[in-house]
Amino acid sequence: MKNWGLIAIGVLFGLISAGAVLIASSPPRGIPIELLPPPTPAPIRVHVSGAVAQPGVVTLPLESRVQDAIAAVGGFSEDAYTENLNLAAALEDGSQVIVPIAASANNTPAVAESSPIDADPPQGESAAQIVNINTASQAELETLPGVGPVTAEKIIAYRQENGAFSIIEEIQNVSGIGPATFEKMKPLITVDP
Numbered sequence: 001m002k003n004w005g006l007i008a009i010g011v012l013f014g015l016i017s018a019g020a021v022l023i024a025s026s027p028p029r030g031i032p033i034e035l036l037p038p039p040t041p042a043p044i045r046v047h048v049s050g051a052v053a054q055p056g057v058v059t060l061p062l063e064s065r066v067q068d069a070i071a072a073v074g075g076f077s078e079d080a081y082t083e084n085l086n087l088a089a090a091l092e093d094g095s096q097v098i099v100p101i102a103a104s105a106n107n108t109p110a111v112a113e114s115s116p117i118d119a120d121p122p123q124g125e126s127a128a129q130i131v132n133i134n135t136a137s138q139a140e141l142e143t144l145p146g147v148g149p150v151t152a153e154k155i156i157a158y159r160q161e162n163g164a165f166s167i168i169e170e171i172q173n174v175s176g177i178g179p180a181t182f183e184k185m186k187p188l189i190t191v192d193p
Contacts, residue, residue, distance in 0.1 A: 046091050048073045050099035051080035064091050070099065096142065096149055133171055133189050134164040144188055146181040165191045 041062040046069045049055040053074030060068055067087040076082060081102035091097070131140050133155065141152035151174070158174045165171060168189050172182050 042093075044091060044093035044095075046093075047096040048099070049096070051077045051101045052099050053077055060091065065089060066091065066097055069097050094149070098142070129188075130190050131188060132191065133168065134159065134191050145184040146177070147185070151176045167191060 043059045043061055044064065045057055045059050046064070047057050048069050052070060053076070055073060058069060058072040060072060065087065066085065066089045069091060070076065070087070076099060079101050081100040085099060129143075131144055133141070136155075138149070138152045138156060141147050141155050142149060147155070154174050154176055155171065159165070162173075168186065168191055169182070171177055171185075171189065172179065
């Protein structure tokens with residue numbers, strides 16, 4: 001009987017060993033995981049206007065600067081005022097760059113800069129046209145110092161919800177326009193028709 005027990009154990013061990021070899025040598029099951037390359041970042045679109053060769057909307061790589069946007073529209077025109085223009089400012093999708101036009105008499109800009117440029121244009125009576133904050137379009141509001149597309153939209157929304165401004169100081173009720181921004185735009189705005 002001892003022989004039969006040893007034979008049974010030997011057969012059982014042989015079956016287990018054969019099963020392990022069969023499992024180890026079988027091809028893997030399931031779908032292999034395929035690693036994809038990281039997505040390519042989408043380009044950005046920027047509106048460039050003012051004193052440039054060919055104003056318009058341009059498509060640029062993700063980490064572009066103001067300098068790249070101006071180059072994409074053919075560079076500055078002859079009447080461009082570039083003193084306060086930050087060519088190294090980073091651009092975001094949907095931003096606008098307005099290149100000021102130099103006034104012929106004293107070389108001060110005729111329009112103010114817009115986002116993403118935060119520099120102040122020179123002050124003076126000929127620095128920019130007076131903007132009626134009760135009737136101005138978004139583009140006209142964006143010519144004011146410290147007012148970009150988002151703030152211009154907020155001014156228009158405020159007018160629609162609360163009616164016309166009765167005095168220029170009321171523009172400080174618009175979110176994003178504080179005393180410092182108001183002081184910069186004060187000589188350039190009116191509520192008179």
